[in-house]
Amino acid sequence: DGGITQSPKYLFRKEGQNVTLSCEQNLNHDAMYWYRQDPGQGLRLIYYSQIVNDFQKGDIAEGYSVSREKKESFPLTVTSAQKNPTAFYLCASSARATGYEQYFGPGTRLTVT
Amino acid sequence: AQTVTQSQPEMSVQEAETVTLSCTYDTSESDYYLFWYKQPPSRQMILVIRQEAYKQQNATENRFSVNFQKAAKSFSLKISDSQLGDAAMYFCAYSHNYGQNFVFGPGTRLSVLP
Numbered sequence: 001d002g003g004i005t006q007s008p009k010y011l012f013r014k015e016g017q018n019v020t021l022s023c024e025q026n027l028n029h030d031a032m033y034w035y036r037q038d039p040g041q042g043l044r045l046i047y048y049s050q051i052v053n054d055f056q057k058g059d060i061a062e063g064y065s066v067s068r069e070k071k072e073s074f075p076l077t078v079t080s081a082q083k084n085p086t087a088f089y090l091c092a093s094s095a096r097a098t099g100y101e102q103y104f105g106p107g108t109r110l111t112v113t
Numbered sequence: 114a115q116t117v118t119q120s121q122p123e124m125s126v127q128e129a130e131t132v133t134l135s136c137t138y139d140t141s142e143s144d145y146y147l148f149w150y151k152q153p154p155s156r157q158m159i160l161v162i163r164q165e166a167y168k169q170q171n172a173t174e175n176r177f178s179v180n181f182q183k184a185a186k187s188f189s190l191k192i193s194d195s196q197l198g199d200a201a202m203y204f205c206a207y208s209h210n211y212g213q214n215f216v217f218g219p220g221t222r223l224s225v226l227p
Binding site for chain 1: 146148155156157158159160163204206208215217218219220
């Protein structure tokens with residue numbers, strides 16, 4: 001089945017540690033995105049990538065980093081510079097041919113203490 | 114910059130009744146796409162319906178339909194015969210250029226009463 005996978009579902013880290021969230025898609029989509037969602041809030045764009053080896057900052061990129069070495073993969077690193085990293089993180093992808101809608105993974109809940 | 118507004122933070126509907134969720138947006142573009150996404154308690158974002166701005170006909174998907182008013186920049190979602198499984202957060206979204214400017218509204222929490 002085609003889709004987007006994010007792992008792990010729940011992640012716990014100590015303050016000051018970097019942590020990497022995984023996102024993989026087998027939909028052959030060109031573009032991939034990372035969003036952050038805080039309780040009761042909407043989605044805020046962290047980073048997006050339209051093509052391999054290229055990515056752009058979204059609205060809240062500070063304290064985060066990404067890479068896009070393969071079309072299928074778009075990992076997000078939450079660095080120790082991110083002031084409030086505890087949140088729900090959603091990965092999405094979209095393809096040129098399908099009218100621009102984004103398809104989402106199940107999300108990762110990150111808790112930093 | 115494009116913005117999307119959902120003026121109803123919370124709505125409720127009786128099971129089997131009809132409810133309409135509101136969405137307005139601001140853009141200077143003439144060609145764009147609009148979407149409604151559903152986020153149930155599992156937090157998985159699910160695409161409900163999409164509308165191409167160049168199409169005058171309103172999109173429908175089973176019990177879900179939209180009222181797209183391009184001149185008014187309004188894009189409301191109507192849910193007919195509401196079911197308990199429709200209870201979720203609903204997000205309106207706008208997209209213009211490929212890979213860019215995908216903007217979400219703040220969401221409307223829909224409760225379905227048995």
